[in-house]
Amino acid sequence: MSTVLCETHDFFLTCNAVHVWFDTILRNSDTSVLEKLASWFESSLSPPSPSTPPLNPPPPLSACWRTPFYLHGKYTKLRRDCPQTPFLVREKGVNIRKGIGSVEDAITAGVTKAIGSIMSCNDFHFDNKITTTTTTTDLPKPGIFYGKCKFHGSGREDMDVRMLNLEGKGGRPFCCEIIDGQCVPDAPGLLLAKNSINNSSKESDFGSYGSHVSGVGVNNLELTISKTFSSLQAETEDKVKHYVCVCWSEKPIANQGELDRLVTTTKPTPISQKTPIRVLHRRTNTARDRIVTKMRAVFINEHWFHLFLCTNAGTYVKEFVTGDLNRTTPSISSMLGGGKVDILQLDCSGLDM
Numbered sequence: 485m486s487t488v489l490c491e492t493h494d495f496f497l498t499c500n501a502v503h504v505w506f507d508t509i510l511r512n513s514d515t516s517v518l519e520k521l522a523s524w525f526e527s528s529l530s531p532p533s534p535s536t537p538p539l540n541p542p543p544p545l546s547a548c549w550r551t552p553f554y555l556h557g558k559y560t561k562l563r564r565d566c567p568q569t570p571f572l573v574r575e576k577g578v579n580i581r582k583g584i585g586s587v588e589d590a591i592t593a594g595v596t597k598a599i600g601s602i603m604s605c606n607d608f609h610f611d612n613k614i615t616t617t618t619t620t621t622d623l624p625k626p627g628i629f630y631g632k633c634k635f636h637g638s639g640r641e642d643m644d645v646r647m648l649n650l651e652g653k654g655g656r657p658f659c660c661e662i663i664d665g666q667c668v669p670d671a672p673g674l675l676l677a678k679n680s681i682n683n684s685s686k687e688s689d690f691g692s693y694g695s696h697v698s699g700v701g702v703n704n705l706e707l708t709i710s711k712t713f714s715s716l717q718a719e720t721e722d723k724v725k726h727y728v729c730v731c732w733s734e735k736p737i738a739n740q741g742e743l744d745r746l747v748t749t750t751k752p753t754p755i756s757q758k759t760p761i762r763v764l765h766r767r768t769n770t771a772r773d774r775i776v777t778k779m780r781a782v783f784i785n786e787h788w789f790h791l792f793l794c795t796n797a798g799t800y801v802k803e804f805v806t807g808d809l810n811r812t813t814p815s816i817s818s819m820l821g822g823g824k825v826d827i828l829q830l831d832c833s834g835l836d837m
Contacts, residue, residue: 549631549664555595555674556708558655559637560647560692561587563699567643569635583643585698588635591681592660595633595705598677600666602631631664638716638723639797641832649693650726650833655703657837659713674705724777724836727801729791731816735823736786743781743789746819750778758811760803774799791816794836802827 561568563584570589571582596602638657641647649655669677682694682701694701737743753776759769779793795801800812805827807815817825 550666550668552661552663552710553665553668554708554710554713555660555662555669555677555705556657556712557678557702557705558649558657558693559587559591559703560649560655560694560701561641561699562646562648562692562701564644564646566698566700568637568640571643585700587637587658587698587700590696590698590700591658591702592633592635594677594681594702595660595662597680598669598673599662602633602662602665633665634661634663635659636661636713636716638835638837642830644830646699646831648728648831648833649703650728654834655693655701656832656835657716659708659716661710661713668707674707678702678705722837723797724794725797725799726794726833726835727792728831728833729793729801729805729827730829731789731791731805732826732828733787733789733820733823734825735821737783737789737820738786740783743783747779747781747791747816752777753779753814755799755804755815756813757800757803758808760800760808760811772798776804801830 565583566585566587567583568587570586572579573582574580636659641656647656667673681696683696692699692701693703755774755776756771757774758771759767775796776799777794777796779791782790782792784790791805793801793804795804800808803812803815805816805825807813807817807825810818815825817823
């Protein structure tokens, strides 16, 4: 505080000295000195004039765009090599794409086709070229992109996990935000988008909405409000997930009765999970309390069984089965006597929102 007061005092002393100096000049100077001083003061306030006027002044810029609109639906995924969003891994300084396409690519391409295109007249590329058209096959160039189709899913599944529509659970909800689209699709346009994504007008077998080359299918697309886009993440924390697993046990299993006694239950089972080793390099090492609401094991033979279970959001199902070196307790491995248990296939069969 004392430093501020000292600096303020020095500032006023300096201003007072300048005032006295100007007052002395004005009282003891002739008219020519005063005129020169006034001319200098006026020139200091006015901006410098350019030496030569510009020959071709730039024209005024103008832009127009369509208000963003939103589409809502649910998707299924049948392939185990298709991620939800593009999966890039950097190897030897080069980004390498893993898997075959992505759920995002399949859905945004179909939506873009249904609305005509995404306008790109407001986009700016760093090579100073402004594009007038865009297609889904164009490779992105460095620049600022205004028009786009943004995909957002309610949670995600691993690339090797299928997303099915079993037990009437309806697949995984998603929302697309279309910025600067050419037109707002009507009912026939939404049907066109659905059939384009599904690669068919008929629902395929085994709990899928379509037969896209990447295994992606969607149900009926609907226009929705912007709040849907922002509330998907909030819904993620409240949903219950249904899973189907194919598991292998190192220790022999006698029969179905042993699975019923050790594993199957309709009561909620609290579990504690530390951050899995497989994601420890990118997530904080902490313990999380989760609940397996119910589970049922079905005997196949002495080493193999099916596992059906329901969990709350955020449960690491693979680690619940294997135990993850005792980082998840209890686990299917500990329930079966502590032997090695592995999960060979995992499907998300539906969601309860």
